[in-house]
Amino acid sequence: MANNTDGQTKRTSTFREKMIFAEQYCAKNDLQFTPVRRKVLELLLKSDRALGAYELLDLLREVGFKPQPPVAYRALEFLIKYGFAHKVEHLNAFVACIHPGKEHSPAFMICRSCDSVSEMDTLRSDSMLAENLISQGFKVEEAVIEARGLCEACADVEVK
Amino acid sequence: MANNTDGQTKRTSTFREKMIFAEQYCAKNDLQFTPVRRKVLELLLKSDRALGAYELLDLLREVGFKPQPPVAYRALEFLIKYGFAHKVEHLNAFVACIHPGKEHSPAFMICRSCDSVSEMDTLRSDSMLAENLISQGFKVEEAVIEARGLCEACADVEVK
DNA sequence: GATAAGATGTTATATCGTAACATCCTATAG
DNA sequence: CTATAGGATGTTACGATATAACATCTTATC
Incomplete structure (x- = not known):
């Protein structure tokens, strides 16, 4: 390539x-x-x-x-x-970081099977989240999302 | 009361x-x-x-x-x-936990001024988040959101 | 009262993180 | 060319967080 x-x-x-x-x-x-x-x-x-x-x-x-x-x-x-x-x-x-230089709150996907960590491109979900929290009177300055689960490769392998 | x-x-x-x-x-x-x-x-x-x-x-x-x-x-x-x-x-x-017994991924609002931690009622945002991540091929099993910022009380006080 | 499962007690140690201070390096002013 | 000041690194020592491993106890059931 x-x-x-x-x-x-x-x-x-x-x-x-x-x-x-x-x-x-x-x-x-x-x-x-x-x-x-x-x-x-x-x-x-x-x-x-x-x-x-x-x-x-x-x-x-x-x-x-x-x-x-x-x-x-x-x-x-x-x-x-x-x-x-x-x-x-x-x-x-x-x-x-996958996009250094840009202001963002990171979101991680942590695979419980292979331990890989990938960062989600999450500029969109940032604002959803902030709105949501602001509605409860909290002023968000930064937010971190960490998700555990299965990455695409491991989900394919797992027969279960 | x-x-x-x-x-x-x-x-x-x-x-x-x-x-x-x-x-x-x-x-x-x-x-x-x-x-x-x-x-x-x-x-x-x-x-x-x-x-x-x-x-x-x-x-x-x-x-x-x-x-x-x-x-x-x-x-x-x-x-x-x-x-x-x-x-x-x-x-x-x-x-x-604020709502034990219910399946949920928690979201926390951590005040940087008074250190209070409150849990957001986030059953809704759960699904938004999951959809978002799934769209990238990741199968979310649980997710945690932690936001730092100012709680309502501290935001009121802060004149800045 | 034997046994098995779960809970707790206890020791020791692994893992993660930082305070504090010494030293070095480099840019710039005198 | 020194002086010096700020930032970076070297080093020691320790603080904070967490768990492995094994002993003991408690309780329910056979």
């Missing part, structure tokens, strides 16, 4: 495109996209599961870093603050 | 009514509503905030129990399993 030089092909953005986006976003906004931060984002992007902080620490060690826990948590804090990653609260674990 | 003998008055159910409901539900379903479980539910019902497991342990100690962590976690596991309580993942803390 398409490589990066094929500007015509329709597809979601690639790993490399996301890294380049992060790079440029940081440059534009005077943010330091340091080696640890870059590596953590790479690891999250390459994983189809959410990764725990200590798991990330192990992976960082495998590629030559010698980080203590605060290093991972600080990198994650940075990535989350600027919209490159989210925390999945049900798992105490972290995932790369 | 109304006491329990006033069957006509419209209001949400009282602490005592909820305890009686739990009692009867357990009796009907051969579940043991033991002293620790009862006390933990009482404590959650009486609190307007979510309570952490270790906070509950302290409160249990104040009333004569001498529990180690697993005791609290087991009581909570029971209450959650049978729909009397929920875990608020953003807070690593627990709240009593």
Whole structure:
């Protein structure tokens, strides 16, 4: 299938495109996209599961870093603050964001069979939710949705 | 205002009514509503905030129990399993459920100012959400919504 | 009164997360 | 070229959350 030089092909953005986006976003906004931060984002992007902080620490060690826990948590804090990653609260674990740069409240689909986590494109449901809550007198500033169930692949397999 | 003998008055159910409901539900379903479980539910019902497991342990100690962590976690596991309580993942803390016995995915409104947690009556939004996710090939089995923002009281106060 | 299931007691430890302070790096002013 | 200031990282130590594993007790039933 398409490589990066094929500007015509329709597809979601690639790993490399996301890294380049992060790079440029940081440059534009005077943010330091340091080696640890870059590596953590790479690891999250390459994983189809959410990764725990200590798991990330192990992976960082495998590629030559010698980080203590605060290093991972600080990198994650940075990535989350600027919209490159989210925390999945049900798992105490972290995932790369699918549309960094855009304001949004994330919604996750967590497969109970294969543990994959995918982020829903949920700009629409945001507003439904907010309206709903506002109607009860609550002023929503941010909202997170986490759904557990079966992803398409695992639902196909399960005969039950 | 109304006491329990006033069957006509419209209001949400009282602490005592909820305890009686739990009692009867357990009796009907051969579940043991033991002293620790009862006390933990009482404590959650009486609190307007979510309570952490270790906070509950302290409160249990104040009333004569001498529990180690697993005791609290087991009581909570029971209450959650049978729909009397929920875990608020953003807070690593627990709240009593507002409508036990009914199948539902909870939605919480967490006030960033006063820390109050209230559960939204969200049977409707459930289905909206499920439809939305199903459309992306994911089979939702349960979903949790957690919104942060300002409760009505705190929004009124805040002049900003 | 034997037995089995569920509940609780208890110890120890795993897992997740952060406070606090030292050090380093880099940009910019003097 | 130093000085210095802010942000980033290194490091130690610990706090907070959660559970595994096994012992004991309680209760219902045979």
